[in-house]
Amino acid sequence: MTSPARIRLWGMVRKESLQILRDPSSISIAFVLPVVLLFLFGYGVSLDARHIPLGIVIEQPDTATQSLAGAFERSEFFILSKFNAIQPAQRAMDEHKIDAIIWLKNDFSTRILAGNESPMGVLINGVDSNQANITRGYIQGTWLAWLNLYAASHGQALPLPVILQQRVWFNPALSSRLFLVPGLIAIIMTLIGSLLTAMVVAREWERGTMEALMVTPLHKAEILAGKLIPYFVLGMGGMLFSVALAVWQFDVPLRGSFWLLLLSSALFMLVALAIGLLISIVAKNQFVAGQVAIIVTFLPAFILSGFLFDIHSMPGWVQAITHIVPARYFVAILKTLFLAGDVWPVVLTNMGALLIMLLLFTTLVWRKFHKRLE
Amino acid sequence: MADAVLTFSDITKTFRNRRQSVPALEGISFAIQRGHVVGLIGPDGAGKTTLMRLIAGLLLPDTGAIRVLGIDALTEPLAVQSSIGYMPQRFGLYEDLSVQENLDLYADLQGLAISERSARYAELMHMTGLSPFKERLAGRLSGGMKQKLGLACTLVRSPQLLLLDEPTVGVDPVSRRELWEIIYQQVQSAGMSVLISTAYLDEAERCDEVLLLHQGKLLEQGAPANFSHSVAGRTFQVTAQGQGHRGLQKQLSRAPGVLDALIEGEAVRLVMDKPEPPTAAVLLPELPNVYITAVPPRFEDAFVARLKTRRTGEDTALSMTLNVAGDARDEVIRVNKLQRRFGDFIAVNNVSFTVRRGEIFGLLGANGAGKSTTFRMLCGLLPVSSGELAVAGYDLRRAAAAARGRIGYMAQKFSLYGNLSVLQNLRFFSSAYGLQGKQQNDRLNWALSTFELHDFRDINAGDLPLGFKQRLSFATALMHEPEILFLDEPTSGVDPLARREFWARTNDLSEAGVTVLVTTHFMEEANYCDRLVIMAEGEVLAAGTPLAMKNRARTEENPDPTMEDAFIQLIEQAQQKAEVAA
Secondary structure (H helix, E strand, C coil), rough: CCHHHHHHHHHHHHHHHHHHHHHHHHHHHHHHHHHHHHHHHHCCCCCCCCCCEEEEEEEEEECHHHHHHHHHHHHHCEEEEEECCCCHHHHHHHHHCCCEEECCCCCHHHHHHEEEEEEEEEEEEECHHHHHHHHHHHHHHHHHHHHHHHHHCCCCCCCCCCCCCCCCCCCCCCCCCHHHHHHHHHHHHHHHHHHHHHHHHHHHHCHHHHHHHHHCCCCCCHHHHHHHHHHHHHHHHHHHHHHHHHHHHCCCCCCCCHHHHHHHHHHHHHHHHHHHHHHHHHHCCCHHHHHHHHHHHHHHHHHHHCCCCHHHHHHHHHHHCCCHHHHHHHHHHHHHHCCCCCCCCHHHHHHHHHHHHHHHHHHHHHHHCCCCCC | CEEEEEEEEEEEEEECCCCCEEEEEEEEEEEEECCEEEEEECCCCCCHHHHHHHCCCCCCCCEEEEEEEECCCCHHHHHHHHEEEECCCCCCCCCCCEEEHHHHHHHHHHHCHHHHHHHHHHHHHHHHHHHHHHEEEEHHHHHHHHHHHHHHHHHCCCCEEEECCCCCCCCCCHHHHHHHHHHHHHHHHHEEEEEEECCCHHHHCCEEEEEEEEECCEEECCHHHHHCCCCCCCEEEEEECCCHHHHHHHHHHHHCCCEEEEEECEEEEEEEECCCCCCHHHCCCCCCCCCEECCCHHHHHHHHHHHHCCCCCCCCCCCCCCCCCCCCEEEEEEEEEEEEEECCEEEEEEEEEECCCCCCEEECCCCCCHHHHHHHHHHCCCCCCCEEEEEEECCCCCHHHHHCEEEEEEECCCCCCCEHHHHHHHHHHHCCCCCHHHHHHHHHHHHHCCCCCCCCCCCHHHHHCCCCCCCCHHHHHHHHCCCEEECCCCCCCHHHHHHHHHHHHHHHHHHCCEEEECCCCCCHHHHHHCCCEEEECCEEEEEEEEHHHHHHCCCCCCCCHHHHHHHHHHHHHHHHHHHHHH
């Protein structure tokens, strides 16, 4: 690189950096938005079933029913309300006061030790099927644990052929925060890389500054690099900031290598920037660029990346679409590095996919961007 | 042509979109010599900006060759860009960067060696008078200062060829004069060649050479004096006792043999089709005491004569049939100590004036003088911070829709629906004012014929040429026959011919009894007004008739001052006062 070229590039980078520093919206997208999103998803949104309102109907109170009710009451998963007949409990369910009912009929204590017939009924509000499944699991678990104890205290072996021993890997506490927070980093970097970049380049078109830039001796590569470098730094800054918050504020473990995390983030950042540039080349005003960036980058990163919704439970054709969402690969890398560690096959495959996307989008940017007005 | 810095050989450029192809330039050939200042003039849409962009390598021609400083602009645009300076119409200043930072950026981009910078900066800052504002953000500079900074950025590495695309549009006369001084300084000290496009014909007169473009064709190239020669013996000044200049102009513009009739103070300036002195009997058979004197030709006369002969068969005379009632001499607009603040910035301060029925009242001033803000308050679009105003007896902020129905407003920016046709726009705006049925159809026909829009009725408003867009805006503002008309910068960016046409219509309206309030940054347009105020930095500097304004500037050295001279003098007086006060 000759010296004038370096001066030109440095001039672009410095100008862009000054503009970022003076524009409150850039800074807030890079640093305030991550905080808001992290706190919202870290504390506000939880996919875990906790404090499920549960009704228990005890038609004939005795020591066995008392002991079972106690087991549910002690569990952190439930908030228990007691009824003495099924009708008021059903009414409570209709009024959304409770999400599930455990119905202990008056012969519960005699049937329980007979072991051949189901001693109780369970009704679960199935509107939210995901939540209903989780609730059923918790009820089953609490019930089996209680039954074990109860049988032992009565000197009887539990009349069950198989006992389920559960062990949850990677996220033993089943805390959704642990997988939401790493995924959020992908969302934040998409915002900075694509949305912010698309808007600032479109702004140059809108304000007529692009025409003045184009007639300077700036080479096409210098214009592009001058735009990429500051936003790359900004995006990586936002990423490091989010990682620090994740690890120290939300106690998300970082089990994999930090350097691998940095490398894969840099790769993803470049993909996001290339998409942002491509959008701004096609859409030359801020409003359109912003809308396009949200629809083609932010929303897919949110919905189709596996950040919030499991890709494997999507219909086949939607799963196919997720393959063109770069955030999908990065979310997979993030979740692996944070929760599982350096699982090389996973990390390398996904990085490979990102690399292909990077080549694709930079080629498109290179071919679409001209130092001409048409 | 050994020493040509720029040559065009048979350049053709056509813009194509899905529906149509629009020829922008056809068979253009010319050469510009080193060290010359060349003016590029022509009506809107003549292809001036396209020509500039072709030189700068921002567009590629369909056919032909362009050589800039001996470099082929088609194959080596980067080399061209490294040796020229180009200031686009909207120069790319970064408003969130300071003056110094903008300069640094362009010094970096133009590859100015670090060692040369401090000397060059000092020179540019001195020339532009921007030294005290180095740390100020470019967005907070006045319009004139922004243009000067833009020019400084373009000149940072003394280019061999300087391209300026309408650098003085909307700039106040003082800054305009300073911009020209800078340009000439560069030509003399650095041997720079300049190509400058402009809408001000007095600027074209200052060039060594002029290129006249019209509808994509190069009509003429030559020294401005040669242009003026073509109308030698054809220019006259006419006055008539007992006849107002406006009525006089109207009669004269229809008289036989008259190409152009322009109000100039109390007199009317004529350009005739033949170099023969006209007689009062032919021009104004019904008037006694008509005085006709021959005057030396100006560049503008030649420009208009040249283009008017090309626009044959276009009769701009029109019949305004407006039903306006009310006594003349009523004060229909009263403004008293009007103030408008935006945060701690005072956009309009202590503005007072009155307008009588049927008057054409002008608000003159550069961009940012507070004209549009005053207008918006009058129209009830913006609340006042303090002071009083009444339009037709109402404060339009609080007035009922009925009161609003009595005014018409033509916004500065084209505010019609670009993707609706001419007819659909007219229909929509007339129904917005409650017109329907036969009444609406009558008005639609009136608008289409009065503004000669019949041929364009089904074309989308966004695809119209600029002059026609302006006509359409004007027509929509008149659909409901308002008695008071607000025209905000109606002639901004419009070429001299379309401006003449516009003022002819406005004169007719005024004669029909419509009160017209108009803002403009073209100083000479003050001549069309009955009375006016001159505004600068939110305040009224002077108020009165155009003649009274010019009388103030009349001196021994300058016995026949223009409105621009008067304006510059007012500004200088105001600055002196401010300095004395400080």
